[in-house]
Amino acid sequence: PVVPENMPQWGFMMKRKLFSFSGNDFRIRDYTGRDVVLVKGKMLSMRAKTMITGLNGQKMLQISKKLYGFHNTHYIRDPNTDEILAVARKRCFTPFKTVIQLYSGDNADKSEHLMFTMKGDFIGYRWSIIASNGECVAKATS
Structure with a gap:
């Protein structure tokens, strides 16, 4: 978990798979284990495109290489x-x-x-x- 100095406990957890047929999709959770955002990777993408979305599917960030x-x-x-x-x-x-x-x-x-x-x-x-x-x-x- 990520915790800033001198703050009560909070943070995020992620568990990324080395390989996934779903295109390296995973979830980022808060310290209580609740899902916060979804990370969706495109399989076999030249630019290694990744989209971070809210739980409702709303696009938040796009990352490309x-x-x-x-x-x-x-x-x-x-x-x-x-x-x-x-x-x-x-x-x-x-x-x-x-x-x-x-x-x-x-x-x-x-x-x-x-x-x-x-x-x-x-x-x-x-x-x-x-x-x-x-x-x-x-x-x-x-």
């Missing part, structure tokens, strides 16, 4: 087509540590558009989210 680029780049679009660009960068000397930077708009690598940085070990599910002002806003552990 950039086909070619130096970094592993995903575009996150809301229903109003505003974009947030996520850039994943592997650290050279520690292959299991990852840094993901979220930018507003399509302004990757421009520090004035940086919103959040996620750092951690995503295989061991230990990471933190840091706002652009340097404040740690959330941590997660397995």
Whole structure:
């Protein structure tokens, strides 16, 4: 579960399958086990498209992968087509540590558009989210 520091217990849980005939569909649940959103992946999609919907089927976010680029780049679009660009960068000397930077708009690598940085070990599910002002806003552990 994801729990910000100094907050009462809350958070989200997800259990993603390594392979699924349904296109990698799964549910995100709150800490009590109730479904919050559905994640629907398209099977055999070149851009690895994923849609996050409410329980009523209303589209909330669409995530697609950039086909070619130096970094592993995903575009996150809301229903109003505003974009947030996520850039994943592997650290050279520690292959299991990852840094993901979220930018507003399509302004990757421009520090004035940086919103959040996620750092951690995503295989061991230990990471933190840091706002652009340097404040740690959330941590997660397995």
